[in-house]
Amino acid sequence: MSKRDNKRFNDKDRKNAPKRGGKNRRDYGDNYEPKGRAASSGRKPAGYSAKSPVKGKSSGTGRNGRTIRGDEKFSAKNSLLADFGYSDREEQLNIGADGLEVVAGRNPVVEVLSGDRDVERIFIADGSEGSVSKIVALAREQGVIVDFVPKEKIDAMAPGVKHQGVAAKVSEYKYAEMEDVFARAELSGEDPFIIILDEITDPHNLGAIIRTAECAGAHGVVIPKRRAASLTQTVALSAAGAIETMPVVQVTNLARTIEELQAKGIWVGAADMDGETYYEANLTGPIAIVIGNEGKGVGRLVKEKCDFVLTIPMYGKINSLNASNAAAVLMYGIRRARANS
Numbered sequence: 001m002s003k004r005d006n007k008r009f010n011d012k013d014r015k016n017a018p019k020r021g022g023k024n025r026r027d028y029g030d031n032y033e034p035k036g037r038a039a040s041s042g043r044k045p046a047g048y049s050a051k052s053p054v055k056g057k058s059s060g061t062g063r064n065g066r067t068i069r070g071d072e073k074f075s076a077k078n079s080l081l082a083d084f085g086y087s088d089r090e091e092q093l094n095i096g097a098d099g100l101e102v103v104a105g106r107n108p109v110v111e112v113l114s115g116d117r118d119v120e121r122i123f124i125a126d127g128s129e130g131s132v133s134k135i136v137a138l139a140r141e142q143g144v145i146v147d148f149v150p151k152e153k154i155d156a157m158a159p160g161v162k163h164q165g166v167a168a169k170v171s172e173y174k175y176a177e178m179e180d181v182f183a184r185a186e187l188s189g190e191d192p193f194i195i196i197l198d199e200i201t202d203p204h205n206l207g208a209i210i211r212t213a214e215c216a217g218a219h220g221v222v223i224p225k226r227r228a229a230s231l232t233q234t235v236a237l238s239a240a241g242a243i244e245t246m247p248v249v250q251v252t253n254l255a256r257t258i259e260e261l262q263a264k265g266i267w268v269g270a271a272d273m274d275g276e277t278y279y280e281a282n283l284t285g286p287i288a289i290v291i292g293n294e295g296k297g298v299g300r301l302v303k304e305k306c307d308f309v310l311t312i313p314m315y316g317k318i319n320s321l322n323a324s325n326a327a328a329v330l331m332y333g334i335r336r337a338r339a340n341s
Contacts, residue, residue: 103170103236104154104163106131111241113138117170120144125151125165135166161237173231176247178260181220184247188219192266193334194288196222198254198298200323203229205294207238208324214242216331222249222257222288254290258305261288268306270298271326273319275309278330283337291327 100120103112113119113135122139124132126148139146154167185192195213200206206229213221229235230250236243251257258268269281270290290306292298303309312321312329321329 100169101173102157102167102233104158104161104167104233105237105240106135106164106166107241108236108239108243109135109166109168110138111244112168112170113142113144115244117173117244120169122146123154123157123167123169124148125154128165132166158233161233173236173243175231175250176220178220178222178249178257180247181249182264185219188217190217190219190338191284191286192220192264192288193218193286193338194220194222194261194266195327195331196254196258196268196288196290197224197228198290198302199224199228199293200291201227201229202294202323203232203234204238205229205322205324207235207240207243209291209327210235210239210246210248211242212324212328212331214239214246216328216335218246218331220247220249222251222254224254225250225252254299254302255305258288258290258302262305262307267308269308269310270303270306271312271330272298272303272309273311275311277313278310278333281308281310283334284341287334289327289330289334291323291330294323 103109109122110131113122119139119142122135122144124135124146136146138144151165154163154165157163157167181194182192195209195218197206197209200209200223206223210221223230231243231248239246261268264286266286266288268288268290269275271292289310290298290302292302298306310330312326314320320326
């Protein structure tokens with residue numbers, strides 16, 4: 001239609017006229033839809049369904065005949081996991097259909113063999129060398145079956161994990177109780193030294209903190225049940241096996257837990273920007289340190305419950321440390337204070 005012909009529409013008609021389809025929609029009716037390339041070739045586009053409810057959310061048929069909408073995540077990795085007996089929900093916890101957790105990586109497997117958890121089976125990729133001989137020896141000493149399998153099977157068991165050609169199926173990790181932390185402190189002959197994590201969401205940070213806590217001689221790590229990372233395969237790998245020896249207590253309410261620790265004579269400090277410089281503070285005696293969320297730091301309510309606030313001075317242009325780095329600085333500050341007391 002030329003511009004001259006188009007002038008016969010008045011303003012009202014222009015507003016009510018369809019914005020797409022132009023001449024075709026007007027000539028053939030409101031239900032007209034132009035033929036697309038896929039339709040003209042006789043092939044249906046991917047995800048096509050005769051009952052596509054909403055544009056951009058087409059339907060299709062997935063595994064086991066289940067209808068899958070276009071906005072659902074359905075990847076080749078999930079399909080492969082299903083073939084090996086894992087579901088989407090189970091993948092997050094790395095728990096197989098047999099109810100056993102998959103621990104991957106050479107150091108984590110050595111630690112789990114040396115720990116208290118029941119190891120059902122060890123899988124080693126064909127052609128693996130080096131420290132796998134130690135793993136095989138430990139497994140045989142404990143009567144654990146060792147299977148040498150293609151690397152692809154371990155890839156499927158621990159997707160996205162640097163497993164180094166070694167994986168183990170073990171009983172699911174069990175959280176410790178606060179009594180276990182105090183028992184560990186008593187066994188070491190030291191005042192309790194506890195790390196409290198306020199909504200640490202990055203599993204790599206959680207794993208790194210658990211590893212540092214083990215190396216610095218802390219007696220336990222406390223994490224909340226909600227809005228925080230829990231003990232998963234990623235955490236275990238980042239902890240490099242420390243997850244097997246460091247008690248990790250999961251609690252419902254951090255503020256209440258702090259009050260309970262204070263009632264037992266524990267001094268609780270929060271790591272934040274407006275406190276006393278950590279190397280000038282008194283860090284001896286029974287102590288717990290709260291490390292806050294990677295973005296917002298220690299929560300207001302939790303901070304109010306603490307006895308004091310510790311600050312790590314910043315001298316560069318960046319005004320904060322990564323949560324795991326800050327935790328490491330403070331843990332070794334406490335260890336140094338204890339050594340000099």
